[in-house]
Amino acid sequence: NAGVTQTPKFQVLKTGQSMTLQCAQDMNHEYMSWYRQDPGMGLRLIHYSVGAGITDQGEVPNGYNVSRSTTEDFPLRLLSAAPSQTSVYFCASSLSRTAYNEQFFGPGTRLTVL
């Protein structure tokens, strides 16, 4: 198993550009989520999905879109990048949507918006 994979590892954008951060898992996990990590703030939940076709907002959803057309993939879209979105982005997955499951994290994408 590759676990949770993310691409790209690094990305530099200019303000206003759009891009998609890819996330995939090969563990047949039901639940997937996106977090952003900022210095001194820990990780904050952006969006999550409890299954294919079902997504919802987390703590900091503004400026981001998600979709989940398959169990395996959960891409995060930045429609118009802003410097405030400079961060490290982590995708995570767990077997079930319930609160009793370990979440497995991907290696992260470091995004800089100029």
Added chain:
Amino acid sequence: AQSVSQHNHHVILSEAASLELGCNYSYGGTVNLFWYVQYPGQHLQLLLKYFSGDPLVKGIKGFEAEFIKSKFSFNLRKPSVQWSDTAEYFCAVVLSGGYNKLIFGAGTRLAVHP
């Protein structure tokens, strides 16, 4: 809103010293508690978790944590740290009975000197 507080942002220890990292959460209901570790350049990994039962839980690499319900605390301990424990440590909470939406503390950066 629920929150997680980690009291120490930076901790510096010598090898063989004892470690205790504080974590408090603000939520009156039933929670599940986690400690994650992020080694330099790596993704988050689960150290240990508490759902119910014995409030003293043991995790990987000699770490343990004690859940004190009356103090809303879940402190992480290790009797003797090693240089390889240098990492950032995150306490996280998820509300029992809800979805697997982790609420993270800001993290504690631990540096262990030989």
